[in-house]
Amino acid sequence: MSKKYRFIILFVILILTFGFRFCSLSFFPAFSGTLIVFFVYLLSEKLFKNSRVALIASFLLATSPWFIFSPEEKIGLDSGIISRYLAYFSPVYFFIEGNFNIRYSGLFYEFLLPFFFLGIYMLIKKRRLVQQIIFFWLFLGPIPAVLTFNKVGIFNMIVPMVIIIGLGIDKFLIWLNSKPRFIAAICCLLFAICYLYSFARCLDSYYVHSAY
Amino acid sequence: MKKFQVFLILLILILAAFLRLWKVSEYPTGFNADEAAIGYNAYSLLKTGQDEYGASWPLVFKSFGDYKPGLYFYLVLPFVKIFGLNELAVRLPSAILGILTVLLVYFLVKEIFRDLPFAISYSLFASFLLAISPWHLHFSRGGWETNTATFFITAGTFFFLKALKNPKFYLLFAICYLLSLYTYHSARIIVPFLLLILCLINRRKVFRRQFDYSKWLLVSFILAFILALPLLPMMFSEEGQARFSGLSIFADQGPFWATNEARGEHQNPNGITAVVFHNKVISYGRSWLKGYLSHFDLRFLFITGDSIERNKVPEMGLLYFFEIFTVAIGSYFLLKMKNKNKWLVFFWLSISPLASSLTFQTPHALRAHNMVIPLTIISAFGVYKILQWTKENMSSIFVIGLLGYCFIGLLNLCYYLRQYYVEYPKRYPLAWEHGFKELVELVEPIQDKYDQIIITDRYDQPYILFLFYLKYPPEKYQPQAKLTMRDRFGFGTVRSFDKFEFRKIDWEEDKKTRNALIIGTDEEIPDDANIIKTIYFQNNQPVFQIAER
Numbered sequence: 001m002s003k004k005y006r007f008i009i010l011f012v013i014l015i016l017t018f019g020f021r022f023c024s025l026s027f028f029p030a031f032s033g034t035l036i037v038f039f040v041y042l043l044s045e046k047l048f049k050n051s052r053v054a055l056i057a058s059f060l061l062a063t064s065p066w067f068i069f070s071p072e073e074k075i076g077l078d079s080g081i082i083s084r085y086l087a088y089f090s091p092v093y094f095f096i097e098g099n100f101n102i103r104y105s106g107l108f109y110e111f112l113l114p115f116f117f118l119g120i121y122m123l124i125k126k127r128r129l130v131q132q133i134i135f136f137w138l139f140l141g142p143i144p145a146v147l148t149f150n151k152v153g154i155f156n157m158i159v160p161m162v163i164i165i166g167l168g169i170d171k172f173l174i175w176l177n178s179k180p181r182f183i184a185a186i187c188c189l190l191f192a193i194c195y196l197y198s199f200a201r202c203l204d205s206y207y208v209h210s211a212y
Numbered sequence: 213m214k215k216f217q218v219f220l221i222l223l224i225l226i227l228a229a230f231l232r233l234w235k236v237s238e239y240p241t242g243f244n245a246d247e248a249a250i251g252y253n254a255y256s257l258l259k260t261g262q263d264e265y266g267a268s269w270p271l272v273f274k275s276f277g278d279y280k281p282g283l284y285f286y287l288v289l290p291f292v293k294i295f296g297l298n299e300l301a302v303r304l305p306s307a308i309l310g311i312l313t314v315l316l317v318y319f320l321v322k323e324i325f326r327d328l329p330f331a332i333s334y335s336l337f338a339s340f341l342l343a344i345s346p347w348h349l350h351f352s353r354g355g356w357e358t359n360t361a362t363f364f365i366t367a368g369t370f371f372f373l374k375a376l377k378n379p380k381f382y383l384l385f386a387i388c389y390l391l392s393l394y395t396y397h398s399a400r401i402i403v404p405f406l407l408l409i410l411c412l413i414n415r416r417k418v419f420r421r422q423f424d425y426s427k428w429l430l431v432s433f434i435l436a437f438i439l440a441l442p443l444l445p446m447m448f449s450e451e452g453q454a455r456f457s458g459l460s461i462f463a464d465q466g467p468f469w470a471t472n473e474a475r476g477e478h479q480n481p482n483g484i485t486a487v488v489f490h491n492k493v494i495s496y497g498r499s500w501l502k503g504y505l506s507h508f509d510l511r512f513l514f515i516t517g518d519s520i521e522r523n524k525v526p527e528m529g530l531l532y533f534f535e536i537f538t539v540a541i542g543s544y545f546l547l548k549m550k551n552k553n554k555w556l557v558f559f560w561l562s563i564s565p566l567a568s569s570l571t572f573q574t575p576h577a578l579r580a581h582n583m584v585i586p587l588t589i590i591s592a593f594g595v596y597k598i599l600q601w602t603k604e605n606m607s608s609i610f611v612i613g614l615l616g617y618c619f620i621g622l623l624n625l626c627y628y629l630r631q632y633y634v635e636y637p638k639r640y641p642l643a644w645e646h647g648f649k650e651l652v653e654l655v656e657p658i659q660d661k662y663d664q665i666i667i668t669d670r671y672d673q674p675y676i677l678f679l680f681y682l683k684y685p686p687e688k689y690q691p692q693a694k695l696t697m698r699d700r701f702g703f704g705t706v707r708s709f710d711k712f713e714f715r716k717i718d719w720e721e722d723k724k725t726r727n728a729l730i731i732g733t734d735e736e737i738p739d740d741a742n743i744i745k746t747i748y749f750q751n752n753q754p755v756f757q758i759a760e761r
Binding site: 082083086087089090091092095096097110113121124125200201204208209 | 474477489501502505506510511516544
């Protein structure tokens with residue numbers, strides 16, 4: 001991918017981020033959120049020497065239900081510290097329930113689940129130790145939230161998560177490249193439909209149902 | 213070296229046998245209705261060649277209207293013949309197959325990772341971890357069909373891998389997988405997927421064009437196909453589906469109402485957006501996915517375990533807490549390793565909750581029981597890795613760390629045993645229907661004095677426990693057997709036989725009866741009644757009060 005296209009895409013993502021966050025929040029969170037998306041791009045570019053992963057990760061972050069609306073988290077306050085920590089690693093929490101004030105949606109879209117598992121595998125397969133730092137980030141992620149009884153969000157977990165899912169989608173695209181044109185086209189179309197549908201459903205959850 | 217391995221595996225087997233057999237008829241304390249049904253039907257078959265309803269040598273047992281797959285009944289049969297109709301006879305087959313599974317896992321891991329230099333020590337760790345696994349122990353103790361199904365699935369998988377080198381093993385493989393289908397419902401969903409995975413991973417070896425090889429594959433396939441035919445009417449008949457329809461995710465109305473509620477929040481509830489975003493496909497799809505994923509919740513696996521009292525030990529997960537690290541390290545390094553057989557372990561893990569996820573009671577330790585095998589294999593690899601690091605860096609920090617870790621593991625084991633043998637009977641006395649044995653022993657000698665004996669139906673299926681402990685002659689019972697209509701979960705019950713009647717006690721009415729024995733719970737029988745005896749749980753809470761009229 002040429003540098004020019006890369007920056008155009010990144011620019012569009014950043015504008016989108018700012019736009020969406022500005023709709024639901026105010027200027028400062030919208031601005032800082034946009035910066036985070038930019039840094040996720042820079043970080044994953046540096047870490048994996050792969051601008052496609054970086055673009056996918058920042059796009060995922062910009063369009064994830066969790067990020068658009070920055071909701072509060074509320075995970076079982078009554079249980080012990082270890083139980084509360086482990087609760088953050090439940091796939092149900094990430095992909096189905098999310099436990100926040102947007103009903104009918106998890107922190108990430110359900111159909112990204114296979115890409116998440118693929119991404120974990122790709123990350124494990126990476127040779128350089130520094131790349132595995134993503135795992136440590138993920139494991140340390142919920143600690144502030146656990147220690148403060150969920151007064152702090154779990155943004156710490158969202159960043160490694162989007163990078164992992166990004167790696168999965170990247171591998172999927174590489175795999176598609178080796179397939180005949182029309183199969184690749186159908187797969188891409190399906191992916192796009194799933195993404196658009198999930199995204200629209202997430203907006204519906206927020207704008208129609210959060211009022212109730 | 214070879215001798216030493218045999219010695220070690222024997223040691224592990226002795227440990228496994230001790231943990232599974234020691235006082236197996238007393239712990240879990242009590243005897244549940246399903247176990248009694250298995251025992252009494254086997255007894256009935258022995259005496260009359262017919263089950264409790266008079267069906268001769270059935271493959272599926274009607275029991276409480278839940279149509280239990282029959283293989284375990286037939287495994288229990290010889291034990292009832294030898295030991296008589298008692299708890300031991302029903303529980304022993306499961307315990308023995310549990311011990312054999314421990315041995316099988318040793319051979320299975322050795323076969324899966326045979327190309328690796330450390331295969332033997334790795335397989336020893338795997339069988340050791342399975343020998344002490346709380347999940348596997350729990351379902352080895354007690355008359356559980358699921359443990360038997362797990363045994364056959366593990367055996368079948370092992371024989372399949374063997375058959376890649378020696379095709380004669382395909383016969384054994386086919387028989388094992390078939391038997392699992394006749395043992396437990398879950399296996400019918402898991403086994404086809406497992407077979408698909410085995411074939412895909414080894415596709416070059418499976419589909420070879422050599423006559424000497426293919427003929428065995430073909431013979432086994434035809435044999436399996438013919439022997440599986442009786443399953444079809446069982447699975448697709450109304451009776452066969454009765455149990456599932458009461459349990460499936462579609463029996464749960466929750467997602468349906470959630471859909472309606474969500475549509476109602478739209479300005480136009482029948483508009484295109486409301487219908488596209490909120491419909492049955494999406495809501496039941498999400499409900500299924502949630503059920504499936506909930507089996508991978510770390511709290512379910514390591515902290516709380518199942519929510520059903522019969523399937524759990526208080527304050528214990530399904531795996532030991534210390535295994536959370538070995539499972540994490542094990543999966544990381546197993547995935548990093550270059551070996552395509554590792555996929556068998558991970559795919560097995562991913563399909564094992566499939567049967568359970570189709571029901572609405574999730575996560576479920578019983579229906580997803582075969583998860584324990586891949587999880588133990590992964591955990592054992594973690595143990596192996598930790599030991600390897602220590603061996604490579606013989607520094608004092610590593611050794612102390614390892615000793616500390618072993619100590620924590622030992623504490624976990626002691627804690628589990630304490631919870632199982634001391635806490636469990638006190639905490640969940642209802643789970644295993646404790647008290648019936650004592651009750652029947654008390655009622656049996658005095659039953660002739662009364663015209664009528666009324667027993668509360670507060671505890672699950674009291675009739676079968678009475679039949680079991682009375683050793684009531686099956687030829688006398690069969691003509692009296694009459695099952696009530698099935699409830700929405702698919703269960704019926706028997707309301708009476710001989711002079712015994714099983715129903716809710718209504719004291720105001722029942723006190724008018726004369727020359728009767730009325731057996732009810734503490735709440736059902738008032739204190740001023742003529743109570744001749746009270747039976748207690750281990751925690752001193754009364755189970756039954758026996759009143760004379």
